[in-house]
Amino acid sequence: MSEEIALMKGNEAIAYAAIRYGVDGYFGYPITPQSEIIETLMEAAPWKTTGMVVLQAESEVAAINMVYGGAACGKYAMTSSSSPGISLKQEGISYMAGAELPALIVNVQRGGPGLGTIQPSQADYFQTVKGGGHGDYKLITLAPSSVQEMADFVGLAFDLAFKYRNPAMILTDGVIGQMMEKVKLPAWRRRRTEEEIREQCPWATLGKTADRKPNIITSLELDSAAMEKNNERFQAKYRVVEATEVRYEEVKCDDADYLLVAFGSAARICLKTIDLARKEGIRVGLVRPITLWPFPSEVLQAHSGRVKGMLTVELNAGQMVEDVRLAVNGQIPVAHYGRLGGIVPTPEGVLAALKEKIVQ
């Protein structure tokens, strides 16, 4: 066994990956089911080694604004929370989208609405990909379905966030956060020096130099004509992201008569359903969106010309199903199966729903 392979929770993998990726600061406030992120960081004490700051803020709102401050200086800044706490952060996320600041926000979802339950849920899909905060903005959204992807997506999220100067979210849930699996942590990368940040992020507010005008980071623009120009620039950027950064996984789609569409923990459950269904002679495949925004509409559209129907499986009352229906545009039936409020669907339950709603 390789020394590099460890057994850990998804939440712990996020924490260790952040330290190894050279993240400059984590600002958070504890909430189940993601408190292991800040606990692991506090225990690892990276301020003694890499110099990474780990700070428990007085609230979620404070934490997201600390992230804003760090990001404005071109630093790799992140926060994490679970659904109720993420709702509190929405103002800050909208401000960062408006100020074009790169940062990572992790949402280990639990069942809502309100304080709800601490059990797993995917009911924040709409909040994440359709807005959440105010204004016409988009949040780059990655949905890991394993502990390995929890580790891998920390770096990927920062890379995308800095490439497009846009906040990015890892949208996961209590299953992936709390479960332990084998994981190979990313390679060590040292934190960027101030000189490197100046060079790579000429927009960052690191102190004005004689050869340029002051950098101003703000989402405020009271001149509507100028604000419209800003919005047009954001929209043009979002179209580039949509054309360039779509990620998804296809499982057993080649010979499939029916497709399951699911992300994160629900996709893992669907893998088992595929085995159960194929034993009964029902040829099922899975399309697993990895980026929820940008959404893999094209691949679903392509499959819709070939398969007889699709079933989305979500830990919610039917959210991603709307995007699947938009992609498929009425060509084939698309149904939804989900469990609510913290109940996790079983592979057998998914199979029963597939037979009832889709299989002809």
Add this chain to the structure above:
Amino acid sequence: MLQEIVISGFGGQGVLSMGKILAYSGMMEEKEVSWFPAYGPEQRGGTANVTVIISDEPISSPVVNQFDVAIVLNQPSLEKFEARVKPGGALIYDGYGIHKKVERKDINVYRVNAMDESIKMDNTRVFNMIVLGGLLKISPMVELENVMKGLRESLPERHHKLLPMNQEAILRGMEIVQQEQQAEQV
């Protein structure tokens, strides 16, 4: 090889750590493993439980409905999981915590008197290791040697002096586990 196991008992009985040691042991054998706890209010009383999957192949769902082996350490756990053992699968219970009979006839039933034995050993903290020994005897999914490696890996170094005691408890569990019922053919 695919073993889907649930371990369930009261919070504080060492259910989650027993699952963790099992998962580590599987990893030591270079198998795929997953460990998913019920992390809700259960862990403060009621039925704390954990699903451990050990497999030669990549694991699909870490959340399953049917188990090859259910280890139940209190009455609510028996009531919750008896129906969810696969036909021909195994149910292991501790006589101290279970006072109603198992009703299923299509599963193998084993009894391991771990609580009584741990009192005899004058160390109730090794209770869960005795249960683990019982599991390994009836379903040798991992080698004892790798269990000890797994224990070493999952325990903080300051507790490594406790390793021989844990090994003794596992061996004791292997000795005292008894089959109570053979599954009827269905």
